[in-house]
Every structure is written in structure tokens, then in C-alpha cells.
Amino acid sequence: MFKKMMTAAVAALCCIAPVSCEKSAENSEVSASVEIPEEGVGDVVEPETGSEEFDLGNYRMSHNGIKLYYDDADVPTDLMLVLEKYFTSYEKHDFETYKTCVFPGYTEKMDSYLQKEYEYDVNTSFEKQCDNIKDMAGDEYTITRIRAVPAEEGDPEKFFSYLNDIFETDYYKEVQENSDKLHDLMFYVMAEVNGEEVLIIEDYEIVFAEKDGAFYTFG
Numbered sequence: 001m002f003k004k005m006m007t008a009a010v011a012a013l014c015c016i017a018p019v020s021c022e023k024s025a026e027n028s029e030v031s032a033s034v035e036i037p038e039e040g041v042g043d044v045v046e047p048e049t050g051s052e053e054f055d056l057g058n059y060r061m062s063h064n065g066i067k068l069y070y071d072d073a074d075v076p077t078d079l080m081l082v083l084e085k086y087f088t089s090y091e092k093h094d095f096e097t098y099k100t101c102v103f104p105g106y107t108e109k110m111d112s113y114l115q116k117e118y119e120y121d122v123n124t125s126f127e128k129q130c131d132n133i134k135d136m137a138g139d140e141y142t143i144t145r146i147r148a149v150p151a152e153e154g155d156p157e158k159f160f161s162y163l164n165d166i167f168e169t170d171y172y173k174e175v176q177e178n179s180d181k182l183h184d185l186m187f188y189v190m191a192e193v194n195g196e197e198v199l200i201i202e203d204y205e206i207v208f209a210e211k212d213g214a215f216y217t218f219g
Contacts, residue, residue, distance in 0.1 A: 036063045041077055069147035079183060079208050079215040084146055086217055087189055090130050091143055095123055103175060103209055103216040113166050137200045141191035151205055154184030159207050163218065179209040
């Protein structure tokens with residue numbers, strides 16, 4: 001069974017039950033049988049009762065083979081795919097893909113702040129975050145599962161307070177005025193590290209802005 005990692009970065013998965021560290025033949029067969037459109041997700045997979053993944057709940061498989069746990073009544077599928085792309089950009093050190101996931105103008109504002117305060121650019125900051133996530137995983141990693149749920153006590157205005165300060169503007173108001181809707185979520189990320197599946201990010205808040213059917217995050 002999945003061993004609970006007793007560290008701040010890799011902790012017990014409180015809302016997703018423990019799973020096997022090794023991929024079973026059953027799971028591989030289920031994954032292989034799912035029809036997955038390019039840049040999309042497959043149909044809902046319901047793990048067999050009593051199987052290793054039953055307690056994890058239903059999921060959809062992305063085209064990249066990542067298992068996405070979400071309720072599309074609460075979290076739009078396209079948002080979930082951007083969340084996946086956002087984290088795989090860190091895994092792959094893909095700065096160009098990362099830029100497509102963040103709110104228009106965000107990288108320019110962050111770049112100005114970083115140049116002023118730390119004398120390095122947003123690309124360098126991105127690489128630092130890539131290294132930080134690798135350190136959280138403990139080694140090279142491959143993302144295997146992502147779960148997202150609405151934040152029960154989410155407060156988007158509070159979430160943006162830090163960005164308001166560093167950008168020296170009411171950035172929250174700017175985002176509101178240029179978005180159709182804000183989505184406040186909590187997310188979890190699991191990855192394969194040295195042949196074992198571990199939780200590398202647990203119970204973190206993230207906000208997405210929705211505009212004309214597209215989704216963008218901040219960070």
C-alpha cells in the first residue's frame with residue numbers, strides 16, 4: 001500500500017485514500033481500454049469494487065495518461081486540463097507552455113517585480129520552482145494523478161492580497177474586471193518517483209480566472 005510520507009512536502013493524502021505503490025496489471029488494462037481524444041479526457045472510469053483504486057473514486061484519464069479526479073459539475077474539464085498542463089510544464093521545464101497557463105499580463109508584471117527586487121527574470125523564477133517541486137518529490141518524478149475540488153472556505157480576494165502588494169496595484173480588481181468568473185480550488189498532485197507513487201503536493205489553494213471559455217491561473 002501507498003506509504004504515507006511524514007514530511008511537510010509529502011504528506012498523507014487526507015481526501016484520497018492510500019493506493020498501491022506499484023501499478024497493477026488491472027489498472028494498466030483499464031487505462032489501455034479508455035478512448036481518449038487528443039487534448040481531452042476519456043469517459044469516467046469507475047474502479048471495480050474491492051480493487052486497489054476503488055477508494056480513490058472515479059476518474060477520467062487525460063490524453064497524457066494522467067488520472068484526473070474531479071466532479072465536472074464543480075470543476076470544468078477544460079480547467080482541469082489547464083491544471084494538468086500547468087504542472088506538467090514544471091515537470092518538463094517547459095516555460096513556453098507554462099506561459100499559456102497563466103493570466104494574460106501576469107508574467108510581465110511578475111518579471112518587473114522580480115527584476116526590481118531580486119535582479120532575475122520570471123524564467124529564472126520558473127526554473128527555481130521546477131527545482132523546488134523536484135525537491136518536494138525527492139527526485140525526478142512523473143505526475144500520475146491530480147485531484148481538484150472547490151475550496152470550501154476559499155476567499156479569492158485574500159488569495160490575491162499578496163499579488164496586490166508586490167504589483168503595487170489592485171490586481172484582484174483588475175482580474176475581476178477582465179474575467180467572466182473566478183474558480184477557487186484545492187488541489188492534490190501525486191507522482192511516480194523511483195518506481196513508487198507518492199503525494200508531492202497536498203491541499204493547496206489555486207485560483208483560476210475564466211474568460212471566454214479559457215482558463216488561466218496565477219503563480
